[in-house]
Amino acid sequence: MTQAELRLCSLLLQEHFGEIVEKVGNSLLRTGPRPLRLLVGDTGLLPDQVKKALCVLIQHNLVRYEVQPRGSVEYEARSQRILRILRYPRYIYTAKTLYGDPGELLVEELLLHGHLPMSCAVARVANRLTETMEDGKTMDYTEVSSTFVRLADTHFIQRCPTVPESPRDTKAPPPPAPALAIAEKDMYTVPRLSLHGKGKRRHSCDEDEEREHKAKKQKQEGGNSETPPDDGIYWQVNLERFHQHFRDQALVSAVASRMDQTSSEVVRTMLRMSEVTTASGASHTQPLSSNEIFRALPAGYNIGKQVLDQYLALLADDPLEFVGKSGDSGGGTYSVNLHKALVSLATATLESIVEERFGSRCARIFRLLLRKKHLEQKQVEDFAMIPAKEAKDMLYRMLSENLVSLQEIPKTPDHAPSRTFYLYTVNVMAAARMLLHRCYKSVANLMERRQHEMRENKRLLEKSQRVEAILASMQATGAEAAQLHEVEEMITGPERQQLENLKRNVNKIDASENQVDETIFVLESFIESTMKR
Amino acid sequence: MAELKVKPEVPDPMDIESRIIELCHQFPHGITDQVIQNDMPHMEAQQRAVAINRLLSMGQLDLLRSSAGLLYRIKDSQNASKMKGSDNQEKLVYQIIEDAGNKGIWSRDIRYKSNLPLTEINKILKNLESKKLIKAVKSVAASKKKVYMLYNLQPDRSVTGGAWYSDQDFESEFVEVLNQQCFKFLQSKAEAARDSKQNPMIQRNSSFASSHEVWKYICELGISKVELSMEDIETILNTLIYDGKVEMTIIAAKEGTVGSVDGQMRLYRAVSPLIQPTGLVRTPCGLCPVFDDCHEGGEISPSNCIYMTEWLEF
Numbered sequence A: 001m002t003q004a005e006l007r008l009c010s011l012l013l014q015e016h017f018g019e020i021v022e023k024v025g026n027s028l029l030r031t032g033p034r035p036l037r038l039l040v041g042d043t044g045l046l047p048d049q050v051k052k053a054l055c056v057l058i059q060h061n062l063v064r065y066e067v068q069p070r071g072s073v074e075y076e077a078r079s080q081r082i083l084r085i086l087r088y089p090r091y092i093y094t095a096k097t098l099y100g101d102p103g104e105l106l107v108e109e110l111l112l113h114g115h116l117p118m119s120c121a122v123a124r125v126a127n128r129l130t131e132t133m134e135d136g137k138t139m140d141y142t143e144v145s146s147t148f149v150r151l152a153d154t155h156f157i158q159r160c161p162t163v164p165e166s167p168r169d170t171k172a173p174p175p176p177a178p179a180l181a182i183a184e185k186d187m188y189t190v191p192r193l194s195l196h197g198k199g200k201r202r203h204s205c206d207e208d209e210e211r212e213h214k215a216k217k218q219k220q221e222g223g224n225s226e227t228p229p230d231d232g233i234y235w236q237v238n239l240e241r242f243h244q245h246f247r248d249q250a251l252v253s254a255v256a257s258r259m260d261q262t263s264s265e266v267v268r269t270m271l272r273m274s275e276v277t278t279a280s281g282a283s284h285t286q287p288l289s290s291n292e293i294f295r296a297l298p299a300g301y302n303i304g305k306q307v308l309d310q311y312l313a314l315l316a317d318d319p320l321e322f323v324g325k326s327g328d329s330g331g332g333t334y335s336v337n338l339h340k341a342l343v344s345l346a347t348a349t350l351e352s353i354v355e356e357r358f359g360s361r362c363a364r365i366f367r368l369l370l371r372k373k374h375l376e377q378k379q380v381e382d383f384a385m386i387p388a389k390e391a392k393d394m395l396y397r398m399l400s401e402n403l404v405s406l407q408e409i410p411k412t413p414d415h416a417p418s419r420t421f422y423l424y425t426v427n428v429m430a431a432a433r434m435l436l437h438r439c440y441k442s443v444a445n446l447m448e449r450r451q452h453e454m455r456e457n458k459r460l461l462e463k464s465q466r467v468e469a470i471l472a473s474m475q476a477t478g479a480e481a482a483q484l485h486e487v488e489e490m491i492t493g494p495e496r497q498q499l500e501n502l503k504r505n506v507n508k509i510d511a512s513e514n515q516v517d518e519t520i521f522v523l524e525s526f527i528e529s530t531m532k533r
Numbered sequence B: 001m002a003e004l005k006v007k008p009e010v011p012d013p014m015d016i017e018s019r020i021i022e023l024c025h026q027f028p029h030g031i032t033d034q035v036i037q038n039d040m041p042h043m044e045a046q047q048r049a050v051a052i053n054r055l056l057s058m059g060q061l062d063l064l065r066s067s068a069g070l071l072y073r074i075k076d077s078q079n080a081s082k083m084k085g086s087d088n089q090e091k092l093v094y095q096i097i098e099d100a101g102n103k104g105i106w107s108r109d110i111r112y113k114s115n116l117p118l119t120e121i122n123k124i125l126k127n128l129e130s131k132k133l134i135k136a137v138k139s140v141a142a143s144k145k146k147v148y149m150l151y152n153l154q155p156d157r158s159v160t161g162g163a164w165y166s167d168q169d170f171e172s173e174f175v176e177v178l179n180q181q182c183f184k185f186l187q188s189k190a191e192a193a194r195d196s197k198q199n200p201m202i203q204r205n206s207s208f209a210s211s212h213e214v215w216k217y218i219c220e221l222g223i224s225k226v227e228l229s230m231e232d233i234e235t236i237l238n239t240l241i242y243d244g245k246v247e248m249t250i251i252a253a254k255e256g257t258v259g260s261v262d263g264q265m266r267l268y269r270a271v272s273p274l275i276q277p278t279g280l281v282r283t284p285c286g287l288c289p290v291f292d293d294c295h296e297g298g299e300i301s302p303s304n305c306i307y308m309t310e311w312l313e314f
Helices: A003-017 A019-031 A036-043 A047-059 A079-113 A118-132 A141-153 A207-224 A239-258 A261-273 A290-296 A305-317 A338-358 A360-372 A377-384 A388-400 A428-456 A458-476 A481-489 A493-532 B013-026 B033-039 B045-058 B077-085 B088-099 B107-114 B118-130 B172-196 B200-206 B211-221 B230-242 B306-312
Strands: A063-067 A073-077 A157-159 A234-237 A323-327 A333-336 A405-410 A420-425 B061-066 B069-074 B134-138 B146-150 B246-252 B264-270
Touching (some): A003 A019, A003 A079, A019 A047, A019 A079, A036 A073, A047 A063, A079 A118, A079 A141, A079 A157, A079 A234, A079 A239, A118 A141, A141 A157, A239 A261, A239 A493, A261 A290, A290 A305, A290 A333, A305 A323, A305 A333, A338 A360, A338 A493, A360 B230, A377 A388, A377 A420, A377 B230, A428 A458, A458 A493, B013 B033, B088 B107, B088 B118, B088 B146, B107 B146, B118 B134, B172 B200, B172 B211, B172 B230, B211 B230, B211 B264, B230 B264
Antiparallel strands (some): A063 A073, A157 A234, A323 A333, A405 A420
């Protein structure tokens, strides 16, 4: 847990959950797993508050608990999971592109609530969709629940672990904290529910509808008193699956830019076929025969079998080595080399960072060192064809930033500098970790700046909110256009301009936070994949 | 009876020398002692030695050692005239420098080989330089080092640095221009292949260019005053690989096809970058020079970062 990670986690907790949860989370992050008593003592808050904060954190999977052998329960904060909060917009956007509006809202609801039973989720989403639809139309539950089922089938959402069914032994006292478990096969099975109904609007002006709603409401209240049919079955978002999807996306776009569109489609097909069959940390996908790939190509692409074979052969021969040929049965079996792909993407990221920060000549030296591993200064100058003085300057700058390191090879037992070889080298893992740390700090800086901007303009924001509230109430009571105009005039021209600026700046900072998060994703996946091998 | 003493004819010393010189002219590669003896059998060894020594000291004969023994060779008359004014030490130094060929030799090495003190060496070198017999060439590796070689010899590539150096200066603009030209050539080739819209194998193969093709193109462009070899072009293409703009494959080619070296051929192809500039560098923090000093509440903090203020105003 580096300093930058800690700072980012506490900023995220504060922004999304408030001060108390932030304090509790902070304390847990800094000091590691501890029981409730110590936690209360550390944070100086009331035990009730701490309990509620812990509830919130556990509900969102940000804290986990463990029963220690001595009988106490220890709580541990999961820093990795807290950092994922940054990525929520990307998850929601992906769900939108894949499954449309119902999918987007379902994922959003699940992310914001942590755990939700299916019936609850479907009801909420239907209500929200109905509000955005035109007057008179409502969203049917069946469409939403079918999207839900599709999300579960492709493993984007999964069931939460539940209390295992154990024979209730009344003599033994129940454990202080239940150990939750779920069988692998149950994780994605959707319970058979017959959800009927339509979405409701929160408030509507139509009188007829109101009466209708009143009648429905009574019926519904009668229905609400009984427990929903899927009580106890809670669903959460499967982040790993989303990460797999992001990785596939990055791979496909890299292939598209390096080769051509059709090759990227072939790779996309291969990845889609191995979505559910490949474990999340695997370094290769399962081998797929070219016949299978041909059958699974999307309908729009009518390329012949031979052409597909040629594309596969080209992909396998390419220096990128994303696709490897593993056999000849079935017309040639091919698999995607995921680890190599992540390594290439991560090195491309490193190279691009060096290029933007130091210039393209430095990037040339950096790539040269990546290829040749260890080089003397003279050799660097010769290979890169850069004059000696400039090459020296660039190497020293990169050395001071720790992107490049020196390896000493002494010729004599006393490491006399005049008789030692000094070789420059790039340590990719170390550089990746260092840049990841820098990313975390950058995101934290951006968030602070955004909060600062909001604070600076607090007075103005409050004023505009008041004006809007007045306008809304006046419209509801049917005021004249002249009066509305007067109220609008309360915000002067420059203030309006300032508000515009503020909105634009906040949006810009938000967007760049997401962009830095993309870099974080690539670097983290690379580090994780290398550590697993 | 008076004893007849056959007085051995004392051949004229001058005759001996001229005879030896004639023999040397007959055999320009050098004559051994044996040959002289065969020619003038009545000569005594001592007389022969005296004659030969005189010729050597006059600088008309060269003494060489070969597997058969000692060889005497006529010295080039032009050279012989040059060295007339010099003494033995200078001749020795000159010989050492001549032996070094076109790589030249450093003054310290001359000292080792000739065992002469440093001051003498320096005097002799200055002398020889003024007589325009040797010249000093600055080495490109260590700019303070001077190597000496014969006046009319062309310095070797390793000393001057080859095609990329002109007068000890690395020509970076020249390299840059070549770089861009090669890249443009490969890029246009790749685009032509992409537009041809044939099946992918042919498309890819036609987007490759061998190093020989690139070399021919650059030679025809005529932007280089110096003659460039294929290795030079390959070093330029390697820099393009390190720029990430070009990729290379090696294929096995038949001996005899144009451009193949040892049965292999190098093919180059222009490629586009793998990813767009990454997210981190799109924010001010990614490129900030004072990143490490920035923390909340300090002189430099996100709240008052001037880079961010400028960036937000775009």
